[in-house]
Amino acid sequence: MKHKLRKLLAMIMTLCMIIPTLVTGAAADDAPFSDIAGHWAEDTITRWADVGIVNGYPDGTFRPDEFITRAELAKIVTLAFGLTEKTVTELNGIDPDEWYYNYVLTAADFITLQPMSFLPEELHFYRVNRSGANEFFPNEPALRYQAAEAFVQLKIYADGGLTKEMPETENTQTLTIPQSDITVEVPSAFEIFLELRETFNDSEIGPQIMMLGPGRWDTNQMRNVTFMWLAYELGIMQGEIEADGRYFHPNDSLTRAEVLTILDRILTPEQAAANMAAAEAALDVPAPEPEPEPVELPIPDGTVPESIDLADPKYNITLTRAQFAELLTVAFDLDGETSLALTDVDPNSEYYSYIKAAADYIPKFTGYEMRTEVDAYYQAQNQSRYDDFLPDETILRMHASQSFTDIYELLYGVEFPIPDDAYETAGVISAYYADPSITSVGGFLNPMMRPGFIAGNVLQFQNAIYTGHVLGIMNDRIGTDGLTYFLPYDALTLSDALYSIFKLLPSDDAEVFASELDSLSFMQAE
Numbered sequence: 001m002k003h004k005l006r007k008l009l010a011m012i013m014t015l016c017m018i019i020p021t022l023v024t025g026a027a028a029d030d031a032p033f034s035d036i037a038g039h040w041a042e043d044t045i046t047r048w049a050d051v052g053i054v055n056g057y058p059d060g061t062f063r064p065d066e067f068i069t070r071a072e073l074a075k076i077v078t079l080a081f082g083l084t085e086k087t088v089t090e091l092n093g094i095d096p097d098e099w100y101y102n103y104v105l106t107a108a109d110f111i112t113l114q115p116m117s118f119l120p121e122e123l124h125f126y127r128v129n130r131s132g133a134n135e136f137f138p139n140e141p142a143l144r145y146q147a148a149e150a151f152v153q154l155k156i157y158a159d160g161g162l163t164k165e166m167p168e169t170e171n172t173q174t175l176t177i178p179q180s181d182i183t184v185e186v187p188s189a190f191e192i193f194l195e196l197r198e199t200f201n202d203s204e205i206g207p208q209i210m211m212l213g214p215g216r217w218d219t220n221q222m223r224n225v226t227f228m229w230l231a232y233e234l235g236i237m238q239g240e241i242e243a244d245g246r247y248f249h250p251n252d253s254l255t256r257a258e259v260l261t262i263l264d265r266i267l268t269p270e271q272a273a274a275n276m277a278a279a280e281a282a283l284d285v286p287a288p289e290p291e292p293e294p295v296e297l298p299i300p301d302g303t304v305p306e307s308i309d310l311a312d313p314k315y316n317i318t319l320t321r322a323q324f325a326e327l328l329t330v331a332f333d334l335d336g337e338t339s340l341a342l343t344d345v346d347p348n349s350e351y352y353s354y355i356k357a358a359a360d361y362i363p364k365f366t367g368y369e370m371r372t373e374v375d376a377y378y379q380a381q382n383q384s385r386y387d388d389f390l391p392d393e394t395i396l397r398m399h400a401s402q403s404f405t406d407i408y409e410l411l412y413g414v415e416f417p418i419p420d421d422a423y424e425t426a427g428v429i430s431a432y433y434a435d436p437s438i439t440s441v442g443g444f445l446n447p448m449m450r451p452g453f454i455a456g457n458v459l460q461f462q463n464a465i466y467t468g469h470v471l472g473i474m475n476d477r478i479g480t481d482g483l484t485y486f487l488p489y490d491a492l493t494l495s496d497a498l499y500s501i502f503k504l505l506p507s508d509d510a511e512v513f514a515s516e517l518d519s520l521s522f523m524q525a526e
Helices: 002-021 042-048 070-081 101-107 125-129 144-159 189-199 207-212 219-233 256-264 269-283 321-332 352-361 372-381 397-412 422-432 456-471 494-504 507-519 521-525
Strands: 172-176 183-187 240-242 245-247
Touching (some): 042 256, 042 269, 070 256, 070 269, 101 269, 189 219, 321 397, 321 494, 321 507, 321 521, 397 456, 397 494, 422 456, 507 521
Antiparallel strands (some): 172 183
């Protein structure tokens, strides 16, 4: 089987060398990008193509309907309006080593911080695990109501004040524009709300404010209402006309086409280009590079051979770590030799050669997930856990998730990418699985808690659980409540392991392994 796996890896590496040399079809003569012909923003995108505020992709596309993240919005407004003054607010959730850092610091005064109530459901853990104070959420989509606040203030900033006369009203409010000494008087939030309700049919605009009543409004809601109305009145954002009226869609993501359209209503491309040069010089940042083409990673699509019935009771056995080593070695033809001393493994054991070959693909116990008898073992034997393999202990599902992630990278020659933000990874997992060890307060976020409280040591295997879920190489467990569970502390069954193995193996190798399965040492013992 070894030659087949190596042949597969060689083919994939050859494709990786060939694919970058392929040339995509040229864009139409009258359009700078291949995918904007007939798009509602085609003319605007064409006029802004050479500015570089929003770049195209290496394949010649612009992807006008893809959303802009909050970090990307920060970069766009910093460059387009020539911003150079950094915020004095201490922001959370931004990485100083990321490309966006200086842009976020420069634009943050104009871009409203993300309130907890507007986070998507899959990020609910933020609401229970973090205070939310000054969280910027750079990788979340920029929403249209947030864009309204940013661009209204930036237009006033660029114009040096309001260029449109506001209606005379008895009650007014004062807006102070960031990074300037500009203040403007506009109608009160309540009067603006009445106007906004007449203009837009969105159910998201205002009902909760009406229920609260004037004098008890939420500060964020007051700002949202004010800036959405000003965005419309100043001609910055017009919303969308539908069959039953005009809609603002405040909670929709801002797209690449929309952001250029908004810019076009405030600045000329020439003005933006001049501002961009000034901002780059002040921030000492390099000129923007084209956004890289997303890497298409191979997704395992193997299937269980017809000769194998995973529901057969003979596969419903829990595996020891030694048995799991044999299974991995035979299934994936492993021929390595671990550097571990394996002080607790008998060299004469039938599993010794398998453990030597597979030990580097089987995570060691961290100590936190040890059962009582294992902790007692260490205390009695005074052994170094770095040299012990614990061959007779059961292999846990979270350990197996790391093993199969490593095997995936071995077979395909690629490292599966993990989001930079650990909270994003945890959010994907906790939104999918119902395990208390994943979704409880603290969950992944507190590595010092022990089993019986919050199983924070699952944190060590968070990335592997995420990868196994996204690639579909770990099976799920459905509880009696109908919810989906991962059950990280459950013992791995042979059926579990076979599901993952056959998912990863090419069909020919799967058939070979299926024919070898009954000859495995532990199968004969059973």
